[in-house]
Amino acid sequence: GLVIAGITVVVAQLSWRGWVNGARALMRGEVLFSPLPSGPTASPELAPLANELRNRMRDLEDEFRRSQGVHSEWNAERLRALLNTHISGDQVIVVSNREPYIHERTADGVVVKRPASGLVTAVEPVMRACSGTWIAHGSGSADRDVVDANDRLQVPPGHDDYWLRRIWLTPEEEQGYYYGFANEGMWPLCHVAHVRPVFRESDWEAYKAVNQRFADAVVAEARSEDPLVLVQDYHFALLPAMVREKLPQATILTFWHIPWPNPESFGICPWRKEILEGMLGSTILGFHTRYHCKNFIETVDRYLEARIEHEHSTIAFREKETLVESYPISIEWPDEDAMRSWPSVQACRLRVTERLGLPADVCLAVGVDRFDYTKGILERLNAVERLLEKWPQWIGRFVFVQVAAPTRSALEEYRSFQERIERVTARINERFSRPGYQPVHLLAAHHEPDAVNELFRAADMCVVTSLHDGMNLVSKEFVAARDDLQGVLILSRFAGAARELAEALIVNPYHVEETADALHRAASMPPAEQRERMASLRSTVRESNVFRWAGRMLLDAGRWRLRARIEARVRRHQVE
Template structure:
């Protein structure tokens, strides 16, 4: 039976030594909660550092810890020395990767010793994992401390399924390129089959670095590398919604002042200093709120042994003192400051007391505190103010979004939250509650693991014979008496443009198609995903057969447009419910119900967002499919779900079955053209561009394929 191995720098348990006694305590929150139900399955395992330096535990104690963690917690400890912790963790991980990935290039250190330690510890993790590996093992690796590990595993175990998730931002190429060891980091990550990030911004940045540094292209966020296909996607991490929503507050009733809550661990990425200055600006600009509001500033100690953090701590204390001194009165202090950690129960009480949560990190991978606050506000009357540079902001668009560097903007945001109409506030919060409830942390983990388990290793051929032999094509074309030419439009006859409307055919292309179609031996069909009205406007005056809407409509040259079949719509309600889940994770998208289909639009979203979602939607719909005939087709910034009988393959068969053709050429560039390649098994099938394909041959560019068509046109 296959097993799943979770790997992270820290285990979901912590081992402490008090005297001669070893004490094991479970971790709470975030990752530990999300993976709990999967990790606790009998055959699964979690590998990581237990929190105790190997210098402080004898070999016998290490053996005892290993036995206890394996037996009672499904965990395998990786014992790191204090030197490892100093160089690999505090050094390269937190003085090089952490600041650079959070856009603090000026704080980034490049030290060959810490880099060597990072390599060594990643190798040591692999050594600990190796005894548990088999060909059917599934491995999910977490976070920036272990970015070399996927490739280390892949080198010796090519068949295992490897997932990697980065819990911090991935920076833009302009920042990432500053890293001396950027190539090694990218190659390490590309050992994985599935690479996950919190947001599509991070996905886009990663793909940009892959393209520019390793010269690798992608199709729908699928990368071809070392004869494998690697998928990259966004999986915004959720929280244990029910836990936070159902907790009761242990504190007394709310104080008379309006409470603005700020909760962070001590870190320069959190924007605490900028937040304090913004609160000072608020008190200055809106004096009527003095004595009526109070900022509860909770800062949890973190990395106190690093000079940068100690300096930040002193800076925060100085600012708090200055603001309280300037604006405080005998019976009112504007800031109530606590430099300490709180357990989750106490934090929930603070969440429930607060009228506003002020979360303004300068850069943050996700920020689960924002989600925890919303879930804890069960009366829907707390308002979230969140930085636009926090990963969670893309999901929580109903909150007040601010620029973390703009004190005036934050001050205005505080005023807006304080003065917000209660009905508006409740309405916004209900929307966010529903979203967090649906996409909770367990769903996040399940979704990632489902995608990872569905991975099928696809070997990409790089042989020269995969490319079209033009002379061979010309010889067969010349000998044939009855020829059928089936051509996709976008990406095959014309290159992609910034906007679809710019891809109209040039006079040169129309002349080429006309000449090919007018040859007495030829029948030419343009089969496109574009709507048939557009095809009529662009190509309707040519002597060609046209197929639009991925095969729903067709028109023989000179005839009227005809519909291919009558559609059964009984599947719509179930599909609509499934698509709602996707909309929650795709800001700017919306669902449109048409007479014969349901469309998921993303014009207001990131342009490439939906391209990578086609297979995911198919998986989600598969359980609903049953005996129905559903298919998903991609259009112009839209994905349509409709009867699977509507596809280019079946449309191509309408024409290929009309005559006994002795030559058929089929050409296309994307996933929707694979149906044609599948149906036309005896044809010269040509894929334009890269990517896994059923086509027999490949041409790299539209320009090269147009040259081939021009060469065929010269044959009489």
């Protein structure tokens, strides 16, 4: 009996020491980031504890992420501080098709323009805060005249906050990669916009070649083996995997600025597998909404052999893990100095009414878009027509001003769409015009930000009727412009912004009657109700600004970089 008792004590002691040593290993992270060892030295009783600790660590990370950005305001200074603390010394490289500044030749010499682009509106303030290099297609007629021998220049003009590296494309490459595959194929495919996607083999070859050229530029610009690369939008679905092949330690954040369709719709693409594999070269893949994240994960599940962890929105493919997360994009909130420099609302209204010849008591609605079939401009015009039919008292007083910057005019779909809008505008004006009164003003030209801001401040309402939109920043820009707490936002339920801006009048743009009713309600809304709604909208947009959007992504990037470095150290210790 004593012998048996002694043996029992010894076994218990050894087991306890083994358990304690294993627990210490857990605390050091030696089995949190890699599987428990197998064989006679393994401690199977530690497996449940390891899994529990691993899951708890992820839960804590998720809680930390959710806590960021809601208790204090995000701004450029906070973003710079984040970069210094979480990504100190790491190089930031942005890749996009559209450049933030375009140099054009004119009769008066070379002028600098900022393109009408939601992407540029969102990303440019981030680059001013972080510095780094922005790689983009050089599309301006004078772009080559102002770069150095390495096709680079510092921007913004007069401030030189970061580098712009321009990539040159031949007309054939631009036609195949940009107008062809990206905008005749991927754009209608992802927007489910009732326009049939067109996929040509020659466009696909051009798309692959241009993606490779931009990827090579990223590698050339990288000063280390692990830069932070921010890939922007559907023009570069293949680039993440191409960069990953040359820079396996890089942290690649891909943000998809347009919607992601359901798996059945995406299955139309003949190269769906290659597109998905390219995107899964990303460390982090961002969309505007959880709905688009869900669609992407389900698409991967349908067409690729990958391990998906739905609880934490991660996809493991070819021994690399990708986090799929929602990051609602936004705008740079204007600071106090900028708002003080604006002309008063009364001054803006006077300028606009005089310039357009509008009546003094006008009820002014504005829309600001590119000439694109996804923006719901036709549906908007139909609603204006119905408003004037249903409530004839608005004839002579209600005016709708549509700013529509021409875009992609090389494509037949876009030319036909613009012609159709012009015909409908002419029809409405023919029906309802009176001496000194024209109900619809179509301004088919690019407007600089100051001109757009003047329109927003002059307007009684802003109308956003996108048929399908990733976010839509026009709605947020209108809110930011209204420091007088007046004005009404009418917003499509199919825009990502509708999930944040609940105090807008949310409409189904396909329902003409509903949108016309919203126009009437906005035109009749008491100032007190306008004030309450606009105050709430402004609070939302101010808190959820572009720096918070970037900060959340960069926080996640910093966390993943730290995890990768810990894993590498743990593996080195295990080998030793």
